[in-house]
Amino acid sequence: MSNNVIADVVVSDDAQSRRWRSLFATARMAYEVGQFRDAESLLARALEVAKELPEREFALPSTEIGIAAVLLAEHKLKDAESRLDKALKSLEGHADALHRELFAVALRFHAQILCEKGDEKEAESALLRSISILKEIGWRGNAQRIFSLCDLCGLYTLQNRLAETEAHIAEAMLLMGQEFEPGSPEYVRTDMIYTVLRPMSDSARLDAVGEGIRRMEYSFGGKHPNIERALKRYIHVLEEKCDTTRLEEAKKQLEHR
Numbered sequence: 001m002s003n004n005v006i007a008d009v010v011v012s013d014d015a016q017s018r019r020w021r022s023l024f025a026t027a028r029m030a031y032e033v034g035q036f037r038d039a040e041s042l043l044a045r046a047l048e049v050a051k052e053l054p055e056r057e058f059a060l061p062s063t064e065i066g067i068a069a070v071l072l073a074e075h076k077l078k079d080a081e082s083r084l085d086k087a088l089k090s091l092e093g094h095a096d097a098l099h100r101e102l103f104a105v106a107l108r109f110h111a112q113i114l115c116e117k118g119d120e121k122e123a124e125s126a127l128l129r130s131i132s133i134l135k136e137i138g139w140r141g142n143a144q145r146i147f148s149l150c151d152l153c154g155l156y157t158l159q160n161r162l163a164e165t166e167a168h169i170a171e172a173m174l175l176m177g178q179e180f181e182p183g184s185p186e187y188v189r190t191d192m193i194y195t196v197l198r199p200m201s202d203s204a205r206l207d208a209v210g211e212g213i214r215r216m217e218y219s220f221g222g223k224h225p226n227i228e229r230a231l232k233r234y235i236h237v238l239e240e241k242c243d244t245t246r247l248e249e250a251k252k253q254l255e256h257r
Contacts, residue, residue: 012053012054012055014054016049016052016053017053017054017055019049020046020049020050020053020059023042023043023045023046023049024042024043024046024062024063024066026042027039027040027042027043027046027066027070028066030042031066031069031070031073031225032220032221032223032224033221033223033224034073034221034222034223034224034225034257035223036070036073036074039066039070040067040070040071040074043063043066043067043070044067046063046066047060047063047064047067050062050063057090057099058098058099058102060090061086061087061090061091061102061106062102064083064084064086064087064090065083065084065087065102065105065106065109067083068080068081068083068084068087068106068109069109069225071083072109072112072113072116072225073225073228075116077113077116077117080109080113081113084106084109084110084113087102087106088103088106088107088110091103091106097137097138097140097141100133100136100137101133101134101137101140101141101144103133104129104130104131104133104134104141104144104145104148105130105144107126107127107129107130107133107148108126108127108130108144108147108148108151110126111123111124111126111127111130111151111155112151112229114126115155120155120158120159123155124152124155127148127151127152127155128152130144130148131145131148131149131152134148142175142178142179143179143180143186145172145175146172146175146176146179146180146186146190147186149168149169149171149172149175150169150172150189150190150193152168153165153168153169153172153193154193154229154230154233156168157193157196157233158233158236158237162197165193165197166197169190169193169194169197170194172190172193172194173190173191173194176190176191183219184219185216185219185220185224185226188212188215188216188219188220189216189219189220189226189230191212192208192209192212192213192215192216193212195208195212196208196209196212202241206237206238206241206243206246209234209237210234210246210249210250212230213227213230213231213234213253216230222257223257227257228254228257231250231253231254231257232254234250235247235250235251235254238250
């Protein structure tokens with residue numbers, strides 16, 4: 001689910017709109033602490049409420065994206081993809097900034113699914129398109145642009161494309177100072193990527209990644225889906241480098257989330 005407060009776009013103050021915002025916000029909190037079944041149930045209720053809202057053209061795809069994010073965290077890729085496809089189709093034709101921002105968010109989660117399926121080239125294309133849209137709509141898209149930039153940097157780091165990663169994370173850090181406080185989870189995640197790109201030995205870089213993930217756990221909470229994603233990428237790199245000591249520790253960290 002989006003870390004930006006997309007749900008605040010539903011501004012009507014009638015009882016159903018308030019109920020939808022409450023359900024969506026509670027589902028987001030459940031998602032962030034790893035209570036995915038609860039989050040899915042709350043969003044299913046929110047989806048029914050969304051159908052009756054004045055802002056249903058926005059609320060419905062927002063809820064579908066939220067459900068897709070939860071399903072993705074539960075490793076239900078086919079179900080997540082189905083939900084996300086529905087949201088993407090309903091949003092693609094809109095020209096206004098609000099719907100285009102939401103479309104860009106959907107593209108980011110679509111890229112996650114593509115990565116899980118091993119289609120890194122298409123995932124890169126989806127993230128680049130997401131970033132381009134968010135850049136076009138200006139300041140409103142800055143927070144979501146940071147998230148898409150970080151996901152792209154994560155993909156590039158996994159592919160050892162460090163020079164490209166450096167350019168994109170510099171852009172993310174510039175925006176980060178405008179959008180988030182230094183102690184926020186979002187800042188910690190972006191700063192971790194920035195830190196590991198500094199000149200250092202391979203061993204020091206791996207240590208920096210491990211320490212960064214521990215900082216993320218402290219900031220996000222150990223059950224947040226971003227922690228699992230970071231650990232899996234870290235494990236992939238350790239396997240490639242045959243670093244058995246760090247690998248064993250990282251696998252234990254993943255198991256005990």
